[in-house]
Structures are given as C-alpha cells and as structure tokens.
Amino acid sequence: xxxxxxxxxxxxxxxxxxxxxxxxxxxxxxxxxxxxxxxxxxxxxxxxxxxxxxxxxxxxxxxxxxxxxxxxxxxxxxxxxxxxxxxxxxxxxxxxxxxxxxxxxxxxxxxxxxxxxxxxxxxxxxxxxxxxxxxxxxxxxxxxxxxxxxxxxxxxxxxxxxxxxxxxxxxxxxxxxxxxxxxxxxxxxxxxxxxxxxxxxxxxxxxxxxxxxxxxxxxxxxxxxxxxxxxxxxxxxxxxxxxxxxxxx
Amino acid sequence: xxxxxxxxxxxxxxxxxxxxxxxxxxxxxxxxxxxxxxxxxxxxxxxxxxxxxxxxxxxxxxxxxxxxxxxxxxxxxxxxxxxxxxxxxxxxxxxxxxxxxxxxxxxxxxxxxxxxxxxxxxxxxxxxxxxxxxxxxxxxxxxxxxxxxxxxxxxxxxxxxxxxxxxxxxxxxxxxxxxxxxxxxxxxxxxxxxxxxxxxxxxxxxxxxxxxxxxxxxxxxxxxxxxxxxxxxxxxxxxxxxxxxxxxxxxxxxxxxxxxxxxxxxxxxxxxxxxxxxxxxxxxxxxxxxxxxxxxxxxxxxxxxxxxxxxxxxxxxxxxxxxxxx
Numbered sequence: 001x002x003x004x005x006x007x008x009x010x011x012x013x014x015x016x017x018x019x020x021x022x023x024x025x026x027x028x029x030x031x032x033x034x035x036x037x038x039x040x041x042x043x044x045x046x047x048x049x050x051x052x053x054x055x056x057x058x059x060x061x062x063x064x065x066x067x068x069x070x071x072x073x074x075x076x077x078x079x080x081x082x083x084x085x086x087x088x089x090x091x092x093x094x095x096x097x098x099x100x101x102x103x104x105x106x107x108x109x110x111x112x113x114x115x116x117x118x119x120x121x122x123x124x125x126x127x128x129x130x131x132x133x134x135x136x137x138x139x140x141x142x143x144x145x146x147x148x149x150x151x152x153x154x155x156x157x158x159x160x161x162x163x164x165x166x167x168x169x170x171x172x173x174x175x176x177x178x179x180x181x182x183x184x185x186x187x188x189x190x191x192x193x194x195x196x197x198x199x200x201x202x203x204x205x206x207x208x209x210x211x212x213x214x215x216x217x218x219x220x221x222x223x224x225x226x227x228x229x230x231x232x233x234x235x236x237x238x239x240x241x242x243x244x245x246x247x248x249x
Numbered sequence: 250x251x252x253x254x255x256x257x258x259x260x261x262x263x264x265x266x267x268x269x270x271x272x273x274x275x276x277x278x279x280x281x282x283x284x285x286x287x288x289x290x291x292x293x294x295x296x297x298x299x300x301x302x303x304x305x306x307x308x309x310x311x312x313x314x315x316x317x318x319x320x321x322x323x324x325x326x327x328x329x330x331x332x333x334x335x336x337x338x339x340x341x342x343x344x345x346x347x348x349x350x351x352x353x354x355x356x357x358x359x360x361x362x363x364x365x366x367x368x369x370x371x372x373x374x375x376x377x378x379x380x381x382x383x384x385x386x387x388x389x390x391x392x393x394x395x396x397x398x399x400x401x402x403x404x405x406x407x408x409x410x411x412x413x414x415x416x417x418x419x420x421x422x423x424x425x426x427x428x429x430x431x432x433x434x435x436x437x438x439x440x441x442x443x444x445x446x447x448x449x450x451x452x453x454x455x456x457x458x459x460x461x462x463x464x465x466x467x468x469x470x471x472x473x474x475x476x477x478x479x480x481x482x483x484x485x486x487x488x489x490x491x492x493x494x495x496x497x498x499x500x501x502x503x504x505x506x507x508x509x510x511x512x513x514x515x516x517x518x519x520x521x522x523x524x525x526x527x528x529x530x531x532x533x534x535x536x537x538x539x540x541x542x543x544x545x546x547x548x549x550x551x552x553x554x555x556x557x558x559x560x561x562x563x564x565x566x567x568x569x570x571x572x573x574x575x
Contacts (some may be wrong), residue, residue: 004354008340015342096338096399099302100355101328246306 001102005110010117013080022076023122026069033068034129037061058140062130063215066147069126070154070211074183077155080118081162082176084111085242089170094245104242108235112163119155123148143217150214154207157230158183164238167245183207253280254316255329255406255437256301261310263296270296272461273310278407283433285452285469286441287546289554293461294441295335298411301439302332315406328357331405333413337396341385345376345395348384349402356403370398373428375421389416397425401432408432409439414447426451445547455546457553465553469546477517480542483525484510486535493532497524512542 013019038061088094097107127148133139161182166175190206203209207230210223256278263271271293278284288294299305301312303323312319314326340348349370353363371377374394379387384395393416400408410429414422429451432438442448448455449469457465483494491503494511499521504512515521522539529536 001355004351008351011347012340012342091338091341092334092336093338093340095299095302095304095332095334095336096352097355098304099327099330099332099334100352101324101357102355103324246304 001106002110002113005107006113009111009114013118019118026076026122027125030069030126034065037064058143062144062147066151066215069151073158074187077158077162078176078179080115081159081166082172084163085166086169086172086175104239107242108238112235115159123151146214146217146219150211153227154211157227160231160234164234167238167241255280257313259311261300261307263307269461274463276456278437278439280437281434283438283440283452285448285455286439287448287550288458292458294458298409298441302330302409303327329406331400331408333396333400333410335411337392339384339392339396344381344383346380349398352399353402358403366402370402374398390418390421393417407437411441445550449546459554478541479514479517481513482540482542483513484538486537489534497521497528499524
C-alpha cells in the first residue's frame, strides 16, 4: 500500500514541470559552485608547499559543495513538499484516500517515500560531480560516503518537516512558507552558541552543526541520531495530524 | 455470512463547535436497496455521508458497514465502501487508466483482478474510449463519470453517491440513473440529490433530513398509501363554473387552474370521477381530461421542510454552513 502511494506520488511529481525545473536549476547552480571551487583549488595547489597542506580536495571541494547544497535544500525542499497533502486537500482528493481502506500511516509514509524518490534522483545527479574527481586524483572515499549520507539524512529530515507542515493547511503556499521558516530557523540556531551564555544547548538543535560534522567525515552516532529523531518526530506528527482530520472540530 | 443489512447507523451525532450538524440519526440500508437522501442546503447530508464513509468521525453513536464496526476496524469496513464525494476527487494530471488503476490498488483489488475491474468499471460508466486521455482535459460530464467509476471499481457492497448527476447532460443523466438502478440490484446504494424526480425514479426508499434530524422516512411504494390521491385534474371544452362543480356530490372543493382546467379535491376514499363524467355528459361540458394527481415527492418535501422549519425557527441558532465542513 505504501509502495502504491509512493509510486503515484513520484509519478505525479514528475508529471509536473516543477520537479524538472528544480532538478535543472539545482544541477546548474551546484555545477557552477563546484567548478569554481575546483579551479580555485587547482590554482592554490600550484603555490602551496605540499608538506604544509592540511586539507585535500575531498574537504575543500567536495565537503564545501555539500555544505552549499545543504543550505540550498532549505529553499528547495519546501517547494517539493508543499503540495503533498495541502494540494490533495484543496483538490478534494484527500477524501479519496481517507475513504479507502488505507491508514494515515500508509498515506504519510507513502508520500514521504515518494518525495524521497525524487530527492534520491536529485542526490544521484549531484553526486556524479564529486565522483568525477575520482578520475583525476586521490579522493578520500570515506569522506565522500559521509557526505552522501549526510545529504541523504538532511533531505529525509527536511522532507519530513515539509510533509508535516503540508498536512496543516490546504494552501500549498502556506505550507511552503512555514516549512521555509522552520528549516531556516533550524539551520541558524548554531549562532546562538557564540552569542549567548546559558543558551548554548540551543546549538545542539541546529541542523547545520550536525550536518557540518558529518561533512568533515566524522561519523558520530550522535549526529545520525539527531537526524533520525527529526525524521521520526515529524512523520509521527504528520500521521497524527491526518488522523485528527477525521475528528476535526 | 450473508448479511442483509449492509449499512447500519445508530444514534449518530456530530457537532462543529457548538453547532449541531447531525443530531442522533439512525437508519439502515439493506442489500439491494437504493436509499435516497434528501434535505435542504446545510441540513447535514454531506456530514452524514462523510461519517458513513469514514471521512469524519462521529462524536456519538455507531456505524456498521457489512456488519463491521467502522470506528473499531475502519480499514476493513472501508474496503466495502465506494464513495463519490460532492466534489469529484480526481488527479487531473493523470490519464483515466492511470487514475483508475491507482484507485483499484488502494481499494485492495488484487493485481490479477485489476485489468478486469478496470474494464468493467469503464464499460459501466461509458469510458472505454477515453482510457488514454488526461482527466484534466475531459469535460465536466466525463470527469463525473470517471469519479463514479472510481467509486465502483472494487465492486463494493455499499456505494455512496453525493449528487452524482451534477454537470451531466440529460442523456448521461438517464444512463447514470440506470447505472444506479443496476448497482442497486447487487449492492446497497445511498444517493443524495437535490433533484427530487431523480430520487423518485431511482430510489426504493427515501429519507429527508432537516437541521440535522431525520424528519421523514418511507419507502416510495408506501408514498402512495400514506399520501393517497385526493385531487383530480379535469379539463373541459365548454367549462362549467367552479360553483357548478362544487355542487356535485362527493366534491369537497374546486380550484381554478385556468379557464378550462380545474383541480377538484375530494375525500381520498370516495372518488367523484364517475359523477364528474356523468355530469359532463348530461350538461354537455365536453370533458377532455380527467387525471388523478399523485402527490409528488416534491410536495411532500416542501410540506415537511416548511412545517418543520416553522416549528424550529426559534429553537435553532441558524443553519449550519455545509461548505465549511467540506
């Protein structure tokens, strides 16, 4: 059942021009950044004494690219998730799902799997860029895998958040705006660490911190768990909200 | 187990805030029965439909579908329901085939049975030619048919249709009514409509809801018995005066329709038809028409709603806004 809904969702996403436009835009922008960083790195390499070189291409080019992609996802994820439930509600198709013998859990997990299908395609296309470096030099495959995992976890947690906000409203634009706000807030929470005493624990909530650690190739279970908690929390909230749909007052 | 009562609604109530949309409604629908559901705007029709289909949870009461408790085992109960909401739930970017396949899958039609289920549904709703077309490009009438096909694709025991003939042309309306009658042979059908003749031609039983309460409930066959003919429509070429007619034996009162036509009221047990014919022959009135006037559903509906509303006007805080619930 989850698979049926995921397949339908993925199909619906690729039937709309939005998905193709986003794939195209993200690919072009990231390619520019990647190319720029790569050429800077090659220029610097000529002037730097290899013995004092602390960071290789894996960190300076690849991790930097993923850091940028992570920030871009704050803008991209809301665009993809905003319509998931809100649009069904607006087009009155939610009644079709709610009167079918499927649970809210199936609906939410199916939609989540569907949008993650799209993001996986996007992720694969982006990953082709760092992979291409393997042809030209020695790249730390551990760091690359950590980066791939980091972006995947980030996309999952952001999508779960976007999906939840989409269950709250029948206006996709409202869902997008609230998701954008939440993701942005989650991202910038780490500045609290440096500015306020006693509130440094807020920094732990920052997605950017945990994402950044993974990008450096440090595979700490703490950061993985942070993302897993985000994913489960918002998926459960979305399921609960959809159940609540039937008891609305 | 063959269960003959397919839908059983017991003392179901629903409030929106302090507004009572549905108040303590109970009814049953048996296998092979078409139930017509009538009511003015905002009476609670859609709310009731949404509760029976599991889209909305009732705040009190119980609903059984095919003997399964809709609130305890919602998934199993819903598998027996096909629902056409007021607004057709269509994915406009999909083709008819893609859409129906998805509907069949989420309604637990097995992979091997999907093709034949789709063929049957498309054939029944006249969609065989347009399976490859995008739903968004279809006319309103065809979209409505696709939505009906969606409701019957898993051949559910109970089909619930909320205003199914909206936006259809007269020929399509006839086809859909015939389809509803066919469905009524093997399934139970609950049909809500504003079009009273439609209910009269397609339903076995009718119930009228007003301000959240069932105010009328009867089989259409009983309609004749509970509301017997008490009026004749008579036309004459050389009409007598109304007074002359009133003086006839058995006639209670006469109402002038136009110069040649009269409505003649009488005691239902004692028809004056014979007397009128004899008087016409004797006085050379040249009788051209003499028709018994069956009380239509429409008259009953108007009678009930207006008398009910008048008695409740001061109790209720105002009609509940149906649109907001959708």
